[in-house]
Amino acid sequence: MLDQPEQTQSGGAMPEKAAAETLLEVTNIEVIYNHVILVLKGVSLKVPKGGITALLGGNGAGKTTTLKAISNLLHSERGEVTKGMITYRGERIQHLTPSELVDRGVIQVMEGRHCFEHLTVEENLLTGAYTRRDGKGAIAADLEMVYTYFPRLKERRTSQAGYTSGGEQQMTAIGRALMSRPETILLDEPSMGLAPQLVEQIFDIVKRLNEEQGVTFLLAEQNTNVALRFAHYGYILESGRVVMDGPAAELRENPDVKEFYLGMSEEGRKSFRDVRSYRRRKRWLS
């Protein structure tokens, strides 16, 4: 169960599309910030085409760093991938700029939304089409497509994004990514700071986009419960390492996951002391 996804992967990422091609593959990467701070200590994962893959774990586990390593936004935060390999459709993508990656169909929706505050909602969406060269007509058609998924955005199209609500901003950020006609969206913490109802709504749309538009998702999420309900496959990160991975349905039933990430326990409430000793044991094993 631990650390080596290659060995456990054989069960098949998604039962219904067992032979799905692997789009994105991260092999044993190590990331260092500012030349000294080691954040990822050998993370490996595979994202199959057409799937929703979840990257789970607590604060500081390395979820965001993994996504940024893939989308190459690390550089502007003084981080770098020092070991390992990241490939997309078999091509190494570490040296590509974020712009070139967007061109190849990989786009990241950053944690905390990051809308352009002083641009209107519609202008925000249009910036997503920056790298496209297929003409105004196609872009306008996609804008309508985004509005059908997010009717709320159509109502707020002329408002400055900075003045819209958290949920609307998250929708704007996802819609903006959609405007680039992506094959894969790296979605970082979509539930952050949103009411449970809204979280549900956002994940519903993610699922619809996945099924209807065929968008592949790699999703970093702290909300393990929601993420495992919508994802097909999950990886659990802890202190910069993958400690567990498997099909989402299996992870949901796993006693450790239940206890540590879903807050459920078979033997009733446990004392905090047991939890801590368990954690120590697990670190040694992994």
Added chain:
Amino acid sequence: MPDQLIFAMEVTLNGLLNGVMYALVALGFVLIFKASGIFNYAQGVMALFAAMTLVGIQQGRVPFGHLINEIFGTDIHYFGWEVPALAAILLTALVMIGFAILAQRFVFRHLVGQEPIILFMATIGLAYFLEGVSDLMWGSEIRNLDVGLPQGINDSIDAVTFNLFGYGFFIDNLDITAAIVATVLVAGLIAFAQYTKQGRAMRAVADDHQAALSVGIKLNYVWVLVWSLAGIVALVAGIMWGSKSGVQFSLSLIALKALPVLMLGGFTSIPGAIIGGLIIGVGEALFEFAIGPMIGGATENWFAYVLALVFLVFRPQGLFGEKIIERV
């Protein structure tokens, strides 16, 4: 009509036109600040450099003439041709774009994601570097700049006002030209920022570097674009101020006059730069006219800064600056 009032009108009119000149300089600051959050200390020196280069090209001077003569013992100063004004302006614009590319390539590209204060320090360095290059390339003598802009008193305004009030206003043609050019420039810049894809990208970059990167906007490209625009605005300001008072080192100090304009109008607003410039221009002219004589004159030197201070206390984002949007 009382004489005082007529004088006041003339002073106001002159103040307005002067304000346009301040606004021209302030514009360059606003452009760069909007798109990269950098307060560009070098804007004034860029205006000086642009004006120097323009004069140099126009008169067919050999760039780095002093240096070449010193090293090789030659005595060349001129190529022996004169470039027509329009061609010289276009060439200078190209030089400014080249400067933007070099500044981006060698300075700002390496500072992505750094604190604003560090970027500000970098522009201070850039200012002194450019000042030195300007001296080395074209020498440090005072030059006359003449690109054929109309100069001297505007006769028709003089005639009209003479008929109306029995006193002819003295309005310089150059100031009127500057006002027209500034208006066209601002209209163009606003249209570019609001309605084009690159303009939208520019505003996006201004809001959030990381997010702009994440949607595939090329930061380097947008910044070169912005610095080029700022360089061209500096060129226009250099032409106007240079025609007015000669091309000399003090040209780079007009940047200081732009500061209060920015505080009034807001660092992030193009129309704000214009209105701020006008308010400062009229304000200091009228203040000097009305209060100046009572307190010994020379109030132009400080009036603008006091006004800016008052604004800093009561409305720190300026008249038109973007409100600081903060949500919890």
